[in-house]
Amino acid sequence: MNAQAMIWRRRSGGPAGRAPSDPSGILVRDAPTRREVGRLTRGSLSTTGGPRPRVLFYAMYDSSKPSNAPRVRIRMLQAAMARHADLVLIGGSPRQRLGPAIAFLLRAGPWRVDAAYVETATTAAMPWDLAVLAMVRSAARPVGIFFRDAYQLFRGIYARRGPRAWLSDAAWRITTAALRRLSSVRFAPSQGLADLLRLRAAVLLPPGTDPTSPDLGVGDRPLVAYVGARSDAIGFDRLLDAMTLVRSERPDVRLLAIGPASQRDGALPSWVELLTADRDELAEALRPVRVCVIPLPINAYTDLARPVRLTDFLAFGKPIVATDTRETHAVLGPGEAGLLVDDAPSAIAGGLLRVLGDDRLATRLAQSARALACDPRMTWEDRAQEALTSLLGSRWQTDG
Secondary structure (H helix, E strand, O other): OOOOEOOEOOOOOOEOOOOOEOOOOOEOOOHHHHHHHHHHHHHOOOOOOOOOOEEEEEEOOOOOOOOOHHHHHHHHHHHHHOOOOEEEEEEOOHHHHHHHHHHHHHOOHHHOOOEEEEEOOOOOOOHHHHHHHHHHHHOOOOEEEEOOOOHHHOOOOOOOOOHHHHHHHHHHHHHHHHHHHHOOEEEEOOHHHHHHOOOOOOEEOOOOEOOOOOOOOOOOOOEEEEEOOOOHHHOHHHHHHHHHHHHHHOOOOEEEEEOOOOOOHHHOOOOEEEEOOOHHHHHHHHOOOOEEEEOOOOOOOHHHOOOHHHHHHHHOOOOEEEEOOHHHHHHHOOOOOOEEEOOOHHHHHHHHHHHHHOHHHHHHHHHHHHHHHOOHHHEHHHHHHHHHHHHHHHHOOOOO
16 A cells, blocks of 8 residues: 555554554655655644544645645645644545545445545546545535646647547546536635636635745855746746846856756757756755746736745745736735746846846845745645635634
């Protein structure tokens, strides 16, 4: 049995195949997950003093390695939620979830949990996913589903290519409608996405911050950091154009691009440094960086999203230059915790040059970012408490 499928034998007993655990209530086999759980739970607010609820945490990703935004979100939320509840974990790729889902049903799992929380994928749910959630609902347990994305509704940006894409699109639409019906509580990262997907009485659960992250501050190299896929859809082409303008005035400035390998890597300029790093390695990678950048194009789709990397940059206390999308503005605008710019390359370049050339501005932005990340209302701990309260109501109370 792996870390993504811990099934409990009985309501009052321990788990089948007991794994090394933290006092957090989450049982894990892989060391990175265990370290992250322990670190976050030690740095969070107080846990409950009363009986702990048992919650099925159903993740439609393999979060054993936090190498992209959904996996990071799942890892961090699991760790925070495990301070207050005993978690039964089912997760992984569609095929990896099949066996644990069947085992959960055969062992009467729906009647042995108090609630279910689900992190959906950006693609269609599988029949076994829907079967598990339907049985939890039939056991009169609340089911909270986090609706992550809806890029399928923006075909002007993400075009369908080929029959497989059309079939995948249709499957997503059908299963999203089924998930809406199965959910007793609907979670969304933003009100815009909740409205688009017609989620009634949606509870907003945007990415949180981890105040136990190291406060890195302003780095000592003329280095701009970008974290994410090297994709034009999320602004990498704009960033390259912006950096060309930056280097026309500051030829010493380089770009650190952190993310998965791309087919375009061989054609990138020599001033682009490439690095593959997951969430566990991100702090060390960003330590020498002067400024972090989020160059999203501003459009109807990006206005719906709050990037997970934004909350990580805040927690690390790095100066941030970001395009002024609606959700990014909602985070950075009120407290001036980052420099908001238009999505034109010239505007991005102008923001970067300001932070690169003004030590006082860079320091102020870094300090404001860290202060915002340490606000209890911004943390993963707050998100976990919101999720549990929405699912369990008065049956679950925090004493923090």
